[in-house]
Amino acid sequence: MKNNNTMKSKILYLCLFVAFLSMQISAQIASGYEVADWSGYRTCAVTYTFDDNSAKQFTVVQPIFDKYGYKMTFFVITKKITSWTNYVNAANNGHEIASHTVNHIRMDTMDIVRQDAELKNSKELIISKTDSKCLTMSYPNCALADRATTQKYYIAARSCAGTIVPKTPTDFYRISSISTGNASTSYMQTVKQFNDKVNSAKSSKGWCVFLTHSIDDEAGYSPTKSDTIAKHLEYIWQNDDIFWVASFGHIVKYIRERNALSISEIMINQNSYKFSVTDNLDNSIFNVPVTIKRMLPSTWTNAKIYQNDELLPSKIVTFENNKYVIFDIIPDNGDAILNNSAETKVIPIVDSKTFTVAPNPFTKDIQIISSDIFHYSIYTLDGRLSEAGEGNGRKNIGLSLPSGIYLLKIVSENSMSEKKIIKTVGNLFD
Numbered sequence: 364m365k366n367n368n369t370m371k372s373k374i375l376y377l378c379l380f381v382a383f384l385s386m387q388i389s390a391q392i393a394s395g396y397e398v399a400d401w402s403g404y405r406t407c408a409v410t411y412t413f414d415d416n417s418a419k420q421f422t423v424v425q426p427i428f429d430k431y432g433y434k435m436t437f438f439v440i441t442k443k444i445t446s447w448t449n450y451v452n453a454a455n456n457g458h459e460i461a462s463h464t465v466n467h468i469r470m471d472t473m474d475i476v477r478q479d480a481e482l483k484n485s486k487e488l489i490i491s492k493t494d495s496k497c498l499t500m501s502y503p504n505c506a507l508a509d510r511a512t513t514q515k516y517y518i519a520a521r522s523c524a525g526t527i528v529p530k531t532p533t534d535f536y537r538i539s540s541i542s543t544g545n546a547s548t549s550y551m552q553t554v555k556q557f558n559d560k561v562n563s564a565k566s567s568k569g570w571c572v573f574l575t576h577s578i579d580d581e582a583g584y585s586p587t588k589s590d591t592i593a594k595h596l597e598y599i600w601q602n603d604d605i606f607w608v609a610s611f612g613h614i615v616k617y618i619r620e621r622n623a624l625s626i627s628e629i630m631i632n633q634n635s636y637k638f639s640v641t642d643n644l645d646n647s648i649f650n651v652p653v654t655i656k657r658m659l660p661s662t663w664t665n666a667k668i669y670q671n672d673e674l675l676p677s678k679i680v681t682f683e684n685n686k687y688v689i690f691d692i693i694p695d696n697g698d699a700i701l702n703n704s705a706e707t708k709v710i711p712i713v714d715s716k717t718f719t720v721a722p723n724p725f726t727k728d729i730q731i732i733s734s735d736i737f738h739y740s741i742y743t744l745d746g747r748l749s750e751a752g753e754g755n756g757r758k759n760i761g762l763s764l765p766s767g768i769y770l771l772k773i774v775s776e777n778s779m780s781e782k783k784i785i786k787t788v789g790n791l792f793d
Contacts (some may be wrong), residue, residue: 391770393638393781394742396626399654400530400568401617404689405607407564408614409599410572411592412436412521412540414463414501419578421449423589429456431600436611438463438501438521441485447492454493459610462486462500462517470508478508482516498648499612501540501574510536518648519615521572525549527563528570531618538615540574544585552587557595565605570614616651619644620694624653627781631774634703642694652691657701659686665704671697718773724785728762735775741784742770761786 392398401408411428413420416439428435436459439450454460462485464470470478482500489497498518502508505523513520513536524539532538541560543551551557551573564571575592577583599606609617623642630637636657642649659666659679666688668675677690692699719732731739731754739760741750749764761769766788773780 391625391627393626393628394740394772395658396638397656398621398624398626399656399689400621401607402609402652402654402691403604403607404654404656405603406605407561407568408570408607408609409561409564410436410570410609410611410614411575412438412501412572412611413575414438415467415576415583416440416443417577417581417583418449419581419589420575421453423578424575424592425453425456425458427589427593427596428458431596431608433596433599433608434458434610434613436461436499439489440467440503441465441488443467444492450489451493454495457610459499459612460489460493460495461497461612462489464500464503467503469504469506470502471506475509475512478512479515482508482512486516496648499615507537518619519612521574521611523574527560527567528572529567530569531622532570535615535619538572538611540572542585543573543575544577544587546585550585552591554591554594554598557591558598561599561606572611613651616649617653620649620651620653624694626655628772629698629781636701637698638701639698640692640694640696644694646695650693650696652693654689654691656680656687656689659688660703661686663703667702667704668692668699669702670699675699718775718780720771720773720780720782720784723782724787725761726787728759729771729784729786730757730759731773732757733773733775737773737775739774740772742772743767 413424413435420437425435434457437450437453438461440463442465444450450460462482464481465485466481468481470481473481486497489495499520500513500517501521507522508520519535519538521540522537523542525541526539528539541551545552551560561571575587577586578589579586599608620642623644625641626638628636628638640655663686665679666677668677668688668690670692675690675692677688680687680689688701718737721730723729731737733754733756736753736755738753739751740748741761741764743749749769750760752758752760761784764786766786769784769786771782771784
């Protein structure tokens, strides 16, 4: 009985140990890959948000954005909408229709029950009228709502701190914005002020979020001239390789996906790499393409990327005499293949099952058994190389590793394997 209890205790210890170490695992990027801070490897991001249901936001300003294919975010007060035509048309054109609550009352003057109703009812009405998800909101009069209540319904919220947002916001429910119009001398009123502000985001490689209310001669808060917006957007367009313009919700999704992304190479041969791009987020919400760069083998002059047998747009760049392929890909949307474009078709890569790795977990060393000559590398979970070498048939590895979880990559001429291995302290089953 004592031996059985001891065995059960050690098995329980092993389970807890593995569970604990698993919680420490963060997103992993395979060697040779890099995830862009901003889409298309642009330097910074810019978002234009519009509050309070101004008519000219749709009739005058939206056509200016549509000219360049830029997407806006309209934070709308649902109680003030008598016709949803403009909102439906904007949503159908890819613009974001998001919540500015039902009644536009300061959230800090209401109890939690009333806050919940404002946030919930606004979201549900926008979804029912525009067939959009309504994933973000802005605080009326910049008065913050209860965080837990806001998180029930939205993935992010905009405030009005007047600062550039870092590439990863410190708080997705306090994302700062820059006000425009004539209500204050600190607000953006001239083309130069707009341009200087986005260039500030360029310098910090951050995210500039503008907040605009009424347009031109409309009655309403802090009118902004449409001509100023038009001339500023022309400057943005002329520098499209620097400034990434997207809606508020789209950029939030990109940041969250970028930070949660894992890239693993599954199989490899001379002319193809099969790899997976995944994250741990809800795919029904977080489903925007993320920009990735991968170094090409020195013998390749070009490359093509396929996902689900579809060719993805990509481009080749050269940096410090190395060639890279840059492409956009949606996480959790199926494995992808990087193919030497000298080949006439995608080369299928099939796991040849040539590698056996055991025991796992291990306490002293772990053995690789293979029918081929192979090269192996062991990495820590933050990407540092801990051990590497070659083998032919059998090889024991990992003797000098401290306890922990590692990534083991094994490559032979015709196949590749990548898996997590666990080294434990002491012999669990003595």
